[in-house]
Amino acid sequence: MKAGSGSFFWNVDIAVSLTFFTILLLGLACIGFFMGRRRATVLADTQSAALHSRPVYHGWYVALACGLPAVVIWITALVVGDQLIESTMIASLPQDIRDASGPVLNRFLADAETLAGGGQPTIEITPELEAAARRFGNLRTLEHWIGFAGALGLGLIGFGLAYRRLSVALRARQPVERALMVVLLLAAALSILTTVGIVFSVLFESIRFFSQVPIFEFLFGLQWSPQIALRSDQVGSSGAFGAVPLFVGTLMVTFIAMLVAAPIGLMSAVYLAEYAHPRFRAGAKPMLEILAGVPTVVYGFFAALVVAPALRDAGASIGLSVASESAVAAGSVMGIMIIPFVSSLADDALAAVPNSLRDASLGLGATQQETITRVVLPAALPGIVAGLLLAVSRAIGETMIVVMAAGLAANLTANPLEAVTTVTVQIVTLLVGDQEFDSAKTLAAFALGLVLFIITLGLNVVALRVVQKYREKVD
Amino acid sequence: MADTTFAIHSGPAAQARLRKRYARERRFKLMCLAALGVAAIFLVVLIGSIVSRGWSGFLVTQMELTVTYSPEMVDASNPADGNFRMIVVEALQKEFPEATDHSSMRALLGLVSNGGFLAVRNAVVDDPSLVGQTVTMWVSAASDIDMLNKGYVDRTAPEELRRVDDQTMAWVDKLEADGRIRTGFNWDFFTTGDSREPELAGIGGAILGSFWMLLVTFLVSFPTGVAAAVYLEEFAPKRRWVDIIEVNINNLAAVPSIVFGLLGLAVFLNLMHLPRSAPLVGGLTLALMTLPTIIITTRAALKGVPPSIREAALGIGASPVQVVSHHVLPLALPRLLTGAIIGMAQALGETAPLLMIGMVAFIVDLPSGPLDAATALPVQIFLWADSPERGFVEKTSAAIMVLLGFLVVMNGIAVFLRQRFEVRW
Amino acid sequence: MVAVTEITASERDASHADAVTIPVDRLPELGGPVKMQTRDLKLWYSDKQALAGINLDVPERQVTAFIGPSGCGKTTFLKCLNRMNDTIEGVRIEGDVTLDGTDVYDRSVDPVQLRARVGMVFQKPNPFPKSIYDNVAYGPRIHGLATNRGDLDAIVESSLQRAGLWNEVKDRLGEMATGMSGGQQQRLCIARTIAVSPEVILMDEPCSALDPISTARVEELIDELRDNYTIVIVTHNLQQAARVSQLTAFFHLGRLIEVNDTAEVFQNPGESMTRDYITGRFG
Structure with a gap:
């Protein structure tokens, strides 16, 4: 006291x-x-x-x-x-x-x-x-x-x-053990409570937001400038909350990330699972694990201070104007971050392919490459696709890299060399340093959070379903 | 028949096809290996660029001053209120007598860090008998001088484009020639809080903040996660809603971390009115985030204990609870701890949710408990990365190296535990 | 090529093995030409010796059966014939295996090419998760045996016909092979092997996963295939060996104990160990 x-x-x-x-x-x-x-x-x-x-x-x-x-x-x-x-x-x-x-x-x-x-x-x-x-x-x-x-x-x-x-x-044992069961059950139920908490916390604020800004305008509007609303007393009437530029920006960064991560991660997994000597594998896997363990804020720093200037200079040297907060810088670094994710999920999918199929193909006189591309990869395809979906969901929800390396301005552009902004960047910008919870500006962050949650949840549910189904089939 | 088949697989056409197939094989294998190589190069460039920028962040530039605490400047009865800026200027003027006009004196002041003035002050506050005496002491240099000394200032650039003008550079060179500039290890970096001055900024506050936060995270998520996993793995009747919990946990594990930040903001701050920027809130938020990871790894650990152990214990009359608490949990403990450490490592590196709950603030004081306003190590990195001063770049990289160091140690412990204590069945 | 210590080890094993394994001069006279031949074939999995100097001649266009208790090395030996052991980590092989007089372990011999000539059917049916057509067409496609769709169709049809499967599947070639019954799957695997036009077909307990009716179909098929292919079959089922093979080889603990005409082995075995095995006293 x-x-x-x-x-x-x-x-x-x-x-x-x-x-x-x-x-x-x-x-x-x-x-x-x-x-x-x-x-x-x-x-x-x-x-x-x-x-x-x-x-x-x-x-x-x-x-x-x-x-x-x-x-x-x-x-x-x-x-x-x-x-x-x-x-x-x-x-x-x-x-x-x-x-x-x-x-x-x-x-x-x-x-x-x-x-x-x-x-x-x-x-x-x-x-x-x-x-x-x-x-x-x-x-x-x-x-x-x-x-x-x-x-x-x-x-x-x-x-x-x-x-x-x-x-x-x-x-004495029975009541004590019953009490313990209740405690354990409550612990297990906490995860449900967390989900419910997430849904309600974003849903309530989103509903408040949609009472100020029509949901149609939010989902399909082409103008995003939430800052205006803060200055005006008539909240919501003058700020523009069309989130399409954010969606486009998010998709572009995600696309660039997958362009980097999917081939590199997949081919790394193929090498490790199909070609590598166990000793090589034992050395290379920790390398990927380190890459996976680097905090995203470090990737963000790397993107903002190393990759973005390098790309800008490289662009300038061949006469291209690359924005210093370009989508391509954030996207490619995010791709690097996701490589180990893709690779480990693809590795699991490849390992789930029974060896009898490899033997069958090799026994027919196929080379290893033919076995991999014509038998193993097609057989592992559902697992790989699920892994890629999870990777996409991860890229969409990734925050720090884009906060540090992508822009704030909501440009509606298809040019990856320009600055774009993403859903997560806007959530952070709208909420950091602001304690006003009645303005459309802060409520918009929760609406964006709701969109983010629904999209990633959808991707995860589909991917986990595929993985599970596929696992049952292989077993 | 034999002859024709022989021709099919051994004839010149077959040989040509085989050569092509093997060329494809080599190309494919090489491409796959190259992909791994690219990933390795990314890692090397990432670590390399951080180490090359960050190692000098652990060093500090100091200069030797011959300070005279003249009674006109400091009152021995109230030494804290002395005119220490003037004392420093006079000390420097002993070296550079030509600097007498106003702007030169101001330039001289620019050589010394605010921390340097503080050191000059603290010396006499600690020992008021110094008044009237002359002492030599090493004080830290201003950030610009630090950068110059570490070679980050381009000496050949035109003066107006340089952070350090010709005059100052000449002074520093003279001090250097006289042996009055040295580079030392920056111990303060690990013990002090944030600062607006790059040369004074430290990660002590951030490390403490992260510590309190992880403590909360661990205390909440480990017992809860283990309890939940034990229930689901050992006691749960296979009913529909248990399946729902399972699916729910798997999905929670893949929810973006920033959404957990929104949850923390809405529940812990807006609903429960817990203090903003407190490690308690950060820890609770991260606990909810790491909970699925811990549940999943604990369940895997419990699955790893063979059923024969359970049957044996049940067979000698142990209750299911006793089986779990006496046999299964102790056997699963190494893997359980491994999972918990990996979960904590994830939580330590997490940034985005903390931004949502206000841990992104300029906080100078070291937090002394989980309710004090604090920042965390990754958030400190984020804040510094945003600072325009050149001096913060090396501090950011140095902080990243410290963070990565912590992560390496934590994962190392996890690997050690796994290898040292894992029982193979 | 081999380290000194390994030579001593192998010499010790060899001297021990020669006493029991059939020496070359005691191999039976074959009625026809020899298709494959092994001389003093030894194999180690890491440090464990699995084959101790096997000498064997495989006659052309006949069925040779390998019998013996579990773990006796018959499947390991079979896999040496088309170098399927190459894919296993830590395997070391000494001795000669020849196909039409050429050493298959020679540097100049390519395993891919070899396996096209010496095909293999596995214990468990292992169709690719593709359509029936694509399963059969897989080999011809990778080996470039067909230049156009018509050729490929013809190969698929004739292979399925030879495997006695054509009438059952001709209307559903596009369906997944994994949806067929076990017996059909195994015959599909045989058709898939035939489609590559091999000279030798190795079968590793092809019926062990099949029901009696399917087994009978596959045995009939093996008998028909004998006209065109040299067949080596590993089996646990002594009746099966007696029914389908002309030559039978009995393996025990990595050694070839006895090899002779099938009728001779079953009715008048030369070794007491063979007799014990055939009469069911062990194994």
Whole structure:
């Protein structure tokens, strides 16, 4: 707990509160565990009877009985408390603020919270705001103390009940294992929750965006200049949100990347899978893995500082004007990044081709090249195509290389030597450094994110389907 | 029949065809090898261009000053408020007495880095008895001088196109000739935070930020990922929605990282009001991102434990939970850790989601916990790569080398674990 | 060419092997000309010796059967005849294998060309995942045996006819070969081999993956093919060897124990080990 700025009130810091609670919880659970385990051992000794469950389970039994209710009550207290605080705060505000529009009210509340936490509010510090902040701080403190007290109390009750139930015959293992199952299940469900979270977070903001900008205009408009909207008060009416130039730019960069990655990655995989001596393979594979392990920001730096100037100079020397943030620079470096991706997926696809087919072809007197191009590659084709689809999806979603090496201006052009911008670049530019979440400008980023998510998801689903089907067929 | 078949496969026409087929074979094989070669060349050029630009980023140019803390300039009772710029100018004027006019003095000031002034100040703050005395000390040079010393300034270019004018160059040459300029290892680079001055900027803050972030990522994603994998692999009934979880995990693994950034922004910042720019938020976001990787590798590790072990343990009366916790998990642990380290390495190199949640800020202070505003190593690289100053190019490359170093070490540990502890069945 | 230590090893093995493997002077008299011949053929997988100095003559336009327990080296020996062992890592071969008097392991002999003359049918039917037509046309195409579509059609048709498959598939040549039954697939593989016009066809347990009816069809086919091709067949099925072959060779632990007319081997085996194997006492 630290003093707030201006030091006229103090406030529970959520981190401090969380730390305290964790220590409290772990302490309770630990004591419960050890006491439960000891009692079980003692019981077994004194009654010289065999325990139904091993002492460890008795320990866990008690630990869970005092830990679980504590966690539940603490979280409930905070969630319910936050709601209560908000309604109390609103009720206690002066009439003029309460009657203000939603965003203004929310802004006022957020600033009161910031001020209470010792931060710098975005609006001028007025007596009303200070009063609200003080009230907020007090309520927060109360909320956390109630949470602590409730957690401690319930924990102790749980401890007492469970401890008294311990006996030689207690089937402690079953409830403990059931609780463990629930924990495991929740962990597995988190991935679902993540997907749902992604869908909802981009969908909600996108719907808000499409209420300001018609979806048709967004998908088919040829003009992209979101910056205008920021200057105008009438959001959405003057900014241009036609995303076609972004789609075209993304496709162009992706196309260039695949032009580099597909042949090099494929042929590397063919060499490694079909020709290379195992020792050569053992040396060459780590090389590709290093290429795959280089962070994208490094590729971005490489594209912006090495490849782009080199291409510009090379273009100038033969009389071509190459933009310093050309699509070809970003695309080719992205291609390099994707080579190991393509190569490893193609390698898997080639390895899945049964050797009996190679033998059949070689036994007919085919050369190795004929065997590869006429038998192995066609047989591996579904897997290879799926790999290429995944690579395309990866290229479309790649961010850092294009942010650093492609342009910001939304040119609708088919010339790879000019600067283009991409969906991911615009998401970054629209959101970085901007905390205004009501303007069409920031909402547009979520709409672009939705498009990105849908397209990559579609590609992935198709590719994974193909891979799976194909794997079943080969097995 | 025998004769005709003999002609088919051994006659001159067949020989000619065979030669052509073998030529095709050689061409094809060569092309495939060339593709690998091109990939290798890309790697060499990539690493080479970074090392060649970055190695000097670990070095710093210093100059020796003979500083006189005259009482007129520093008050011994309040040494922090001294006129240290003037002290430095006077120290330099001892070397270059001709520089007396206003613009020359300003040029002299330009030789020394802000860090240099700070060093002159700190010396007397630490030891106020220095007032009235003359000491010699090594202070870091300004970025332009650093660049000149490292050979990045084209001395033959016309003066107006150069960052360093003729006068300054002559001064530096004289200092150099007098042995008062040296190049040392830049330890501060690893311990200091970001700075607007390239010669003062360090990656200490970024490394700490990355550390706190990875700590959060690991603490969240490893237990959760292992738990999820154990459930799916060992306990899940083969029901429809388990399949859905599986498909979902595979798809999540291929969702672009920036979309996870949008998720982090919407959920952790806008919904839960966690602090912006905090490693906690970055760590949580990256945890969600690495979760599929960890689940997938853990499942592979669990699959690698032969069923006979499970049957043996079940056969002597262990419950399924005991089988997993006593036998399967310990046996799978090396591969599990390998997967976790590889997941962490991925998270360490990730940049895009962090841009979404505000970790892309100019932060000088070192973060002391996961709730302090911080940046991360790859984001620092991104920020510096955008800086126009020449001095930041080598810093960026040097930071990249450090990042790659961390990744090499992490992957090395993973490979070591895999080879050292892997049990073969 | 070989290191000193290897020579000692091979000498030791050879001296041991010669005592058991059939020496050249004890090979049976063949009725007709010799198509393929091996002399003192030895083979190692890395350090493990799999063949210990095999001497054998393969008669032209007859069926020679290799029998013997699993792992006795008969398939390894078969693969030496068209150098299919070349593709396996760590294989070392010594001795001579000749086709019409030419050493097939000579530097001047090209394995691709050799395999066109000595075709191979594998244990498991392995049609390419292509149409029936393309499977059969594969060999002629790569070897450039047909100059136009008409020639190719003719080769495909005659090969399928010789393999006794034409009537079953002539209306669905464009369908995937992988959709056929196992027996049809194996006959397709034989047709595919015939289409290259080989002189010798090596068959590695061609019926082991087939049902009895399909097996009977393939055995009939082998008998018909004998008129035009020299056939070597590896089989686990002693009845099959007795039914389709004229010459039978018995292998055991990398050695050729006995070779003779099939009737002679089955009715009056010269070695006690052969007798034990044939009567089912081991193997």
